[in-house]
Amino acid sequence: MDFTKVLSSPGLPTRFSEAELLHGYLNSEPAREPIYLSLGETWTEAAPGLTRVLASPLPTHSHGYVVTQYGLPRLQLVLRTYIKRTHDLRGEPGEDFEVAASCAGTRNAMFDFARMLNSPPDHQTAPVALVFSPGWDYASVFASAGYRVQHLPLSPQTSYPSMAHLREALDGLQPAQRAVLVINAQHNPTAINWRADDVRQMIRAALAAGAAILIDDAYFAVHNPDIEPTNALRILLEETAKHPAGTPPWLAVRSLGKQFHCNGWGIGAVTGPPAVIDQLMNTTQFQRSFISAVPLQEAMASWLQDPQSDAYLAAMRQQYADKRIHVARFFVDRLGYPEGTFQTGECTSYLRFQIPRPYWHHPDAAAFFRMECFRRTGVLFGLDPGHLDDMPHAAIQPTFHLRMFIGPPIPVLTDALERLAQAGITFAD
Ligand SMILES: Cc1ncc(COP(=O)(O)O)c(C=O)c1O
Structure with missing residues (x-):
């Protein structure tokens, strides 16, 4: 994925801190591509049947x-x-x-x-x-x-x-x-x-x-x-x-x-x-x-x-269910996550997990761990949307969770989690 095609150009003002983060990472000429699991976007998975219709001739009036x-x-x-x-x-x-x-x-x-x-x-x-x-x-x-x-x-x-x-x-x-x-x-x-x-x-x-x-x-x-x-x-x-x-x-x-x-x-x-x-x-x-x-x-x-659009949705639902099982197993077997410390859920394109215990004492713990993780692995998870930083009139405490987008195919998700395991990032860290 060529991120420069979708990121705000360097030098342009932006409120997307992630654009800057990813540019910084890419400029450091990393050995591995970043894996972006923050906002719910893959840039690669658009329904093929849908893009095929778009590529076919459309009525002139449109x-x-x-x-x-x-x-x-x-x-x-x-x-x-x-x-x-x-x-x-x-x-x-x-x-x-x-x-x-x-x-x-x-x-x-x-x-x-x-x-x-x-x-x-x-x-x-x-x-x-x-x-x-x-x-x-x-x-x-x-x-x-x-x-x-x-x-x-x-x-x-x-x-x-x-x-x-x-x-x-x-x-x-x-x-x-x-x-x-x-x-x-x-x-x-x-x-x-x-x-x-x-x-x-x-x-x-x-x-x-x-x-x-x-x-x-x-x-x-x-x-x-x-x-x-x-x-x-x-x-x-x-x-x-x-x-x-x-x-x-x-x-x-x-x-x-x-x-x-x-x-x-x-x-x-x-x-x-x-x-x-x-x-x-x-x-x-x-x-x-x-x-x-x-x-x-x-x-x-x-x-x-x-009717293919219904068939596409049926297949996509099964894929999401498979990804949830796969990621949950990885969390338990390879990253030492006890049951109850991650939330696989049953809908949307996300799941949530707690940041490793040793990071909990940091003032903005989830944001701090997220950056550490990105620096060490190139994997960028998401903060809970509407995280306190962005919220006017917030009344709740920040959580110790990060959100993982599971829209990409299983091999990409596996690569991301494998990088965490290799970097020694586990629940007990
Ligand atoms: C829960 C929820 N509602 C609404 C939206 C906005 O979607 P749209 O692209 O239609 O503006 C999003 C997208 O991020 C979302 O996650």
């Missing part, structure tokens, strides 16, 4: 604007069917919910939703975003849209969300204060599939408190074959159906970048009540952009209609 804010009309129709089928939804798209295509990443759709909910901005009382921590970087998205971010801890033992903390936070809202609860049931970084019962309780509690809900289903399709991913969107529709009047706004985003290894395409599905999708796409999104990257949407529409 190089132009589309005169709609819901995405390429064909993709929007395909997504309606895809979301209804894969989430096993009872209602009718266009009536009970609507689906649009996001074309610049679901992160942007979340940001638009945050802006939409706080429009016009409430200058008296900042709206609150309730997010579980550690978690993906919802904090930056909402903080930059003017929200106060309140971090709710996950149980340190089970990594499940704590209902008691959520209720306390909802009870603490001031009258008429705007709030949004974020639910990421296939959870990044813990790789835990949140219990359906918990998700239902969370949704009920938010609805009762009048809080908006954002469901992030980025990894809904990325899970071990033997588990049923908790279907937060379906639960939400079941719960909102009980309150036809006065349901707070909600949105479910599903990035397609993770499940097909095509993060650079920016394509995802955004689902919500028809009136919310109307405002989100036709007003909030329109403030910043027209629909773009239409050729990619053409290719994605064809791929989603091809």
